[in-house]
Amino acid sequence: MKKLLLFVLLLMGVAATAQVANTPPDIRICDQGTIDGFETFELTVNDSAILGGQNPADYIVTYHLTLADAQVNLNVLPTFFINSFNPQSIGARVTETATGNFAITSFNLEVVTAPQAFPFTNPLTYCDTDNDNVGYFDLTITGSELVAGQSNVNVEFYEYLAEANQGVGAINTSVLYENINTNADGDNNPATQTIYAVLIDTNSSSSCTTTVPVNLVVQNAPVLPSDPLIYAQCEEQPNITDGLVVFDLVSYESALLYTEIIASGGNIAEYSSTYHTGLLANGSPNPISIIANPSAFVNVSTPNQVIYAQVENTLTGCTSFKEITLQVYLLPAANHYLDYVLCEDDYYSDMDGVQIFDLPSQIPNMIASTDGLTITFYEVLNLTTGVLTPILASDIETYENISNPQDVFVQFENAAGCSVVKILKLTVNPNPTPLTNTEIIDTLGNGGVMTGCEGYVYGQGAIFDLTQWEVAIIDGEIGVSANYYTNYDDARAGINAIATPATYNNISNQQTIYVSVINDGTGVSANGTGCQTIVEFDIKLEGCELPQDNLTVETISETCVGVDNGMIQITATEAYTYEVSVSLNGNTIVVSPYTFTDVISIPNLASGTYYVCVTATEVNVTQCYDVYVDAVEDLTGFSGRMGNVYRLTLTGSKQYNVSINDVITEMTTATATETITFEYELSTEVTTVKVTTNKECQGRFEEIVLLDDATLVVFPNPVQNELRFSSVMELSSVVIYDMTGKVVLRNATTKEMINVAELMKGVYFIKATSGTSVYTSKFIKK
Incomplete structure (x- = not known):
């Protein structure tokens, strides 16, 4: 495509008083298409230049074949006019519509020749080795072909026509151009893109250029398998063991080499292959190493030889090559193994010579590596026919022998189908038979x-x-x-x-x-x-002994009458685990917990003699003891007074807490039946006496002693029936009061006693009179 030249504008003066035909610029356009000097001109582009400042509404501009025709208003030309020769002079006439007055002028039409584009390689084709639809193009070669040696012509390339027309965004041709449209036609192959070459005449001021579309095509190379290709054959048998065999490479093409081409719907008739034993320094197959007889090629190295297959698409000329490993499989290097021996899984009379064998576990004893091998186990081999009876795959890890010993036949087959059969011998040995x-x-x-x-x-x-x-x-x-x-x-x-x-x-x-x-x-x-x-x-x-003093078994608390709260404690010096059993009168007493290591207390015991047994379980030694739990009686006490000396007599416990005006004195005896006496000199007007033991169930003794009172000593205290007096004088009357101060018994008596059998249980005060003397005391009725 050619671009219009810029107009050269010549300014003309315009008369103010009459119509004027100003001289316009010549019209120059580039020769379009065939270079012949003829083009279509749009004449009205000069209207404004001819009129100058005159009002276009008042004038008519017409164009004529010659200036003379303009003078006489003949041969008026159309707006779009094809020149008759090059250059060509054209007449123009300006007519005032109101008066008919006119003026004439002329200008030239010129067709300028643009640079010539010579034949070039189009489209440019790139063979895409990785088939990603992206190629690299050397546009300098195309540029050289377009100018064909014209020294005054430059070539620039643009990705878009609009950019080519404007002369912006020229492609940098100092490096290979990478196509940007990888699938313009939507079929993914080949990838096509059109760019635009612009030829510029460096010696012309016409600015005429020639724009030529250039097609870029990225062709996919033949697609070959991505996985390594191994063409394997077995070593010839039975006697040839040199590792050299005949390979039919041509048959291998359709079987494996062309699989990707076939899978993608390609026509293998459009492809051809050659085979080579070496590569050039650039990594492509060396033409001089071509294999001349690909249908019957004998390898020259063993077990592996690498060759190279070059595959060409005969329609595009694009090629790919693939490494092929020619592999000669030797027979699997397996050996017999006769020492798969297991012990019986039963004992004594149950031994039957049958065991469960894991056959695959012995493969390492028969062959160093199983890579690429298929291994099959057989139970029976017919030596006449060579037919094997297979063992089910589900049974080979838990195979039960059918005889002892037994031969199992193992077939080792490689990927090429080469196989050997070896013996795996199974043996079941008996177990020793010691005493059961x-x-x-x-x-x-x-x-x-x-x-x-x-x-x-x-x-x-x-x-x-x-x-x-x-x-x-x-x-x-x-x-x-x-x-x-x-x-x-x-x-x-x-x-x-x-x-x-x-x-x-x-x-x-x-x-x-x-x-x-x-x-x-x-x-x-x-x-x-x-x-x-x-x-x-x-x-x-068994037969072990413990020190005699290892255990201490004692009663640490007597029981109260009717309460059963006695306690036995066992203390051990040796820290074994001990078990305790306890019985009373032959009846087992439940002890929980019944084990200990250093000390244990057994509570809630009634009075009686207990049979206590302690076993040290580690040494199986048992020691037994009779332990008596005593029952404590009610606290018994009576008081008396000799002048200001207060005397208190107590029995029934081994421990007493005597409180005189809240000052406590602790007193103990060896046994609960022993009587203990406490004396105290009265010094205050009122003395409060309280007596308790370590057993709440024994009760308590309490009384209030007045300093000024004469004291009458009574006994026994507590009393059941007859209360006797210690006074030697004859008493004239005796009055007994309860704790509320109410008289509950009044009686004249002798000096010896008074009968209180009818009184209720409790604490009472007694006042006795002898003449003018009054004596007081307190007693407990039980």
């Missing part, structure tokens, strides 16, 4: 329990010779030995055996010892099978 646990219980020790207390140290157990029964347990079987363990799992695993079983210190009582009798070839010229049988027996401390 039942026989140990029936024949050894105390019901199968080994007892002892040799070397017993508190907290460390005793020493046991675990081997003393070893000969009996082995029961004459040869080729076996015994190891001793503290738990079954260790015995089964053969770990953490007791290091010195002949001098073993027990760690609990009673403790189980596990004996592993293992077939290890002891005493015979054999390696042994490693099969074992585990039996067990217990060891127990």
Whole structure:
């Protein structure tokens, strides 16, 4: 496409008094299309230049073939006029519409020739090796083709026509151009884009240019498999073992090389391949290393040789190449394995020579690596026909042998189908047959329990010779030995055996010892099978003694009558775990909790003699005791007075708290039946006396003593029937008051006693008169 030239404007003066035809600029346009000097001109573009400042409404401008035609108003030309020759002079006439007066002028039409675009390669094609629809184009080559050596012509490239027309955003051609439209036609291949080349004549002031569309095409290279390609064949059998075989590369094309092309709907007839053994320095296949006979190529190195397949799309010329590894599979290097041996899973008479075998677990014993191999197990091989009876895949990890011993046949097949069959021999060995646990219980020790207390140290157990029964347990079987363990799992695993079983210190009582009798070839010229049988027996401390003073069993609290709140306490000096049992008159007393390590109290006991047994469980030692829990009686007390000396006589407890005006004195006796006397010199007008014991249930003694009162001593106090007096004088009257001050008994009496049998239980005051003397006292009626 060509661009219009700018007009050259010549300014003309305009007369103010008559019509004027100003001389306009020549009209120059670029030669469009075929370079022939003829173009279409729009003549009216000069109207304003011819009229100048005259009002277009008052004049008519017409164009004529010549100036003479304009003079006589002939051969009026249309607005769009194709020149007859180049350049060509045109006449113009200005006519005033009101008067018909006119003026004439002329100007030239000129067709300017733009730079010539010579034939060039179009479209530009790029083979996209990674098939991302992005290519790189050297536009300088296209530019050189367009100018064909014209030294006065420059070429600029633009991505859009609008930019080309305006001359803005020229593409930088000093670097390869990367297409920006990767799928303009929507089919994703090839990727197309149109850019625009603008040819500029550097020697012309016409500004005429030539714009040429340039098509960019990004063609996909042939798509080959992304995964590594391995063309594998088995080594020829039976006698050729040189690792060289014949490869048919042509057949390999459609089988594997063209799979991606076929999958995408491509026509493999549009592709051709060559094969090479080497590469150039730039990484592409070396043409001189082409394989001349691809249908029957014999590898030259083994087991692997790398060759290169170059695939060309014959329609586009684009190529891709792929590395192919020619692999010669040797026969799997498997061996027979005849030592898959398991021990019986049963013992004694239950042993049947049948076990569960994990066949795949033995593959490492038959071949170093299983990479790329398919392994199949067979139960029977027909030596005549070679037919194998397969073992189900679901059974191979839990296969139960059908004979003992038994041969299983294992086929190793590689990816190329090369295979060998090897023997895996299965054997089930019997377990040792020592004494059974039942026989140990029936024949050894105390019901199968080994007892002892040799070397017993508190907290460390005793020493046991675990081997003393070893000969009996082995029961004459040869080729076996015994190891001793503290738990079954260790015995089964053969770990953490007791290091010195002949001098073993027990760690609990009673403790189980596990004996592993293992077939290890002891005493015979054999390696042994490693099969074992585990039996067990217990060891127990027995015959041990504890210090006589280890336990202290005592009554720390008597019981009150009818309350059952006595308490026994047991204290141990040795910190064992003890169990306690208690009975009274043959009846078991429930003790909860019944175990202790240092001290335990047994509360809520009635009066009586208890049979208490304490067992130290670790050493199995029991000590028993008779323990008496006494019952305390009610507090008994009576008071008297000799002048100002107050005397108090008490019995019924071992501990008394005597309070005189809230000053407490503690008094104790050895036994509860012992009588204790307390004296106090009265010094205050009123003295309050209170007596309690450590047992609330014994009651309390209380009285108020007046300093000025004469005191009458009465007894017994408390009293049941007859209350007697200590006074030697004859009493004339006796009056008894209750605690409220009410007279409850009045009687003339002798000097000896008064009958109070009818009184209710409680505390009473007594006032006795002898002549003019008055005596007072207090007593308890029970």
